[in-house]
Amino acid sequence: MSPVIKRKGERFTLSSKYLLLILTILCTLMMLITFGTDVFNRPFNTVVGYVVVPFQQGIGKLGGWLSNRSEELVQIRTLLDENARLKEEIASLTEENTMLQQDKYELNTLRQLMDLSEQYEEYNKVGARIISRDSGNWYSSFTIDKGTDDGLCIDMNVIAGGGLVGRITSVGPNWSKVTSIISDNSNVSGMTLSTQDNLIVSGDLKLMAAGCITFSQLVDSQNMVVEGDKVVTSNISDKFLPNILIGYISRIDKDANNLTKSGLIVPAVDFEHLGEVLVITDLKQTVSEE
Amino acid sequence: MLRKVVVAIFVLFSFILQCSVFDKLAFAGIIPNLMIILTSSFGFMRGEKEGLIIGFFCGLLSDVFFGNFLGFYALVLMYIGYLNGKFSRIFYPEDIKLPIALIITSDLSYGILCYILLFMLRGKFQFGYYFSHVILPEALYTIVITMFLYPVILKVNEKLEAREKRRAQKFV
Numbered sequence: 534m535s536p537v538i539k540r541k542g543e544r545f546t547l548s549s550k551y552l553l554l555i556l557t558i559l560c561t562l563m564m565l566i567t568f569g570t571d572v573f574n575r576p577f578n579t580v581v582g583y584v585v586v587p588f589q590q591g592i593g594k595l596g597g598w599l600s601n602r603s604e605e606l607v608q609i610r611t612l613l614d615e616n617a618r619l620k621e622e623i624a625s626l627t628e629e630n631t632m633l634q635q636d637k638y639e640l641n642t643l644r645q646l647m648d649l650s651e652q653y654e655e656y657n658k659v660g661a662r663i664i665s666r667d668s669g670n671w672y673s674s675f676t677i678d679k680g681t682d683d684g685l686c687i688d689m690n691v692i693a694g695g696g697l698v699g700r701i702t703s704v705g706p707n708w709s710k711v712t713s714i715i716s717d718n719s720n721v722s723g724m725t726l727s728t729q730d731n732l733i734v735s736g737d738l739k740l741m742a743a744g745c746i747t748f749s750q751l752v753d754s755q756n757m758v759v760e761g762d763k764v765v766t767s768n769i770s771d772k773f774l775p776n777i778l779i780g781y782i783s784r785i786d787k788d789a790n791n792l793t794k795s796g797l798i799v800p801a802v803d804f805e806h807l808g809e810v811l812v813i814t815d816l817k818q819t820v821s822e823e
Numbered sequence: 824m825l826r827k828v829v830v831a832i833f834v835l836f837s838f839i840l841q842c843s844v845f846d847k848l849a850f851a852g853i854i855p856n857l858m859i860i861l862t863s864s865f866g867f868m869r870g871e872k873e874g875l876i877i878g879f880f881c882g883l884l885s886d887v888f889f890g891n892f893l894g895f896y897a898l899v900l901m902y903i904g905y906l907n908g909k910f911s912r913i914f915y916p917e918d919i920k921l922p923i924a925l926i927i928t929s930d931l932s933y934g935i936l937c938y939i940l941l942f943m944l945r946g947k948f949q950f951g952y953y954f955s956h957v958i959l960p961e962a963l964y965t966i967v968i969t970m971f972l973y974p975v976i977l978k979v980n981e982k983l984e985a986r987e988k989r990r991a992q993k994f995v
Contacts, residue, residue, distance in 0.1 A: 549872035553905050556879055560901070563894035577887045585839060585884070592843040600847070665842035667889045669896075670853050670957050671941055674889055676842075702891075710888065717942070718891070738942075739952060742852060 578705030582680065586664070586708045590678050593664040597808070656774065658692075658811040659683060664708070673716040673741065674699075677810060680707045685812055688772050693810040696801025697721070697766060697777045701812070714779065715746050715804055722770040723748065723779050726763040728755075734764065734779055734798060744804070745783065749795035760785060764798055771819050826983050830865070830877060833976070837861050838884050853957065855964040856930055857972065858885065862900050863929040864922060864976050866907025867914045878904030899936055903929050916981065922973060923966065930965045934958030 547555075567573055661677040679685055681704055691698040691711050699713035714721050717738040724731050732751040740746065751758065762782045766773040780800040787794055837857035845854045858881040866874025882897030890896055907925055914921060938953050947953075 549870070549875060549905065549908070552872060553875055553901070556875065556901055557898065560879075560894035560898040564892055564898075567892040567894065573893055574887075577893070581884070581887050585835065585888075588835070588839045589843050592839060596843065596847055665839075665888075666846045668838065668842045668854075668858070668885045669856075669889065669937070670961050671937055672889070676888060717947075718945075738957070739949070742956075 574703060578680075578703065578708075582705035582707050586676075586678070586705070589664040589676070589708075590662075593662065593678075656813045656815050658813055659685070660809055661709075661812055662809050663807055671738065672712075672718055673736065673804070674702070674710055674712045675807075676708050676710050677812070678708060679812065680705045680709050682706050684814060685709050686816075688816060690772075690774050690777065690813045690817075691810050692777060692813060693802050693807055695778055697773070697779050698802050698804075698807070698810055700772055711810070713804060715741055715800065717741075721773060721779065722767045723764045724767040725751075725758050725782070726765050728753070728757045728762075730758060731767050731769065732764070740797070744799065745797045746780070746800055747795065748782070748798050749788075749793070751785075751794040751796075752792065753794055758782065758785065758794070770817065772817060774813060774815065774817050825986070829979060829983060833861060833979075834858075834877065834881055834884065837972075838881070842888070850964060851960065853960045853964055855968045856933065856961060857965075857968065858882070858900060859903065859930045859933055859965060860926055860969050860972050861976070862904040863907040863926050864973055865980075866904040867910045867922065867925055868916075868977070868980050869908070870911045871905050871908030874904030874908035875901045876904070878902070895940070899933060903933060916977060923969065926969050926973075927962055927966055930962040931958060934961060 563573065659679065661679040661683075663675050664678045666675040667673060677691075685701060685704055687701055687704055689701045691700060697714055699711045699716070699719065701709045702712045703710040712719055713736070714734065715736040717736050719736045721734040722731065723734045730751055730753050732748045734746055734748045737745075737747050748764065760782050764779045764782060766775055766777045766779060768775045778801045780798040780802075783797045783799045785794055785796040837860075841854060841857045845857075848854075862874060862878040862881050865877045878900035879897050882895075882900035883893070885896040886893045907929060910921065910925060934954075935958060938950065938958065942953060943950070
């Protein structure tokens, strides 16, 4: 009789040692295969999309409803004050707006004269709700409640409140996973808005609690970049669309090599309190390698 | 059959709880690891085989949703379930010390393993920082949750075992 498979009565059973060995080999194979390709992702993503995601959506809605109710009770008084203040602000802003509109009209006519195209293209966006976050404490990613059924695909950029949140790294029929730029395994190619100097923005687990991300490899020989400068996604990034706001530089250090600089960036997005995000459905145009 | 359904419900329920409800209950951005509680308690209650199978599926679920490639968490949790199963011979339902000790050891070793494979290999060597800010808080929070979750798992397992025993006697 074979030592691997024991015949116990009528049923075949597999000893736990051999099961462990088989599953270890299976896991290793899966890791090797999925490291480069995404063969398994489609079926797995579809299955969990129908089993797990509906529950997450339900819990997310319930949790959102409960926290809204509790916030409502607490905030009515402060909201009344804020309302009065905001009304004043609206009055002043309306005035400012009319003036700006006049300026814009003038700008448009001038642009037409100069035959310049719009400076920034308007991207197409889809709103999505966050339904769950990473089950571990090491990386920072979350899932949203829209997927291929809504026309999303891998590498689409995700923004919220005018700033970059991250990009889609895995997608199922009714959900997608977004890896945020504060995650320790994320790197974004960015540039300073004022001087157009390129730099690399990386997430860091150590700084996550402080709400910062790091940047490095900033070549700034003229010493023109100062604290408070805006950092946007660069033109040369192959995943991120250009000119999306990442954050503001809060500290600059000179590297030991005396050529480049690194430091800290405060992201434009409040990652602690993200509820809804916008997915840009335009993809960065890349040159296909042939 | 009933056992499989119940365990599957347990796994799904804890996973959903872990990534949606505990996100709101996070202390200093740290969430507890319900998958470890489930894997290791079924490991020492039911033996190596059940531990490793439950660990495999718990890990696979995390992999599909949040892993960068499939199989990593599945592998780690599978071994944790298997090793916990080794202790099923000295496990008694009345004793609470062994389960607590095993779960805390499992979570610490899970954290250290994740650190080594995900961070140290990328050149992030400040082990002290990661240990005191991620691994240890996660283990402590997990233990607090264990106090509530473990009695439920134990009760359900006892009910299932009693039912299986009854059915086995019926056939004799």
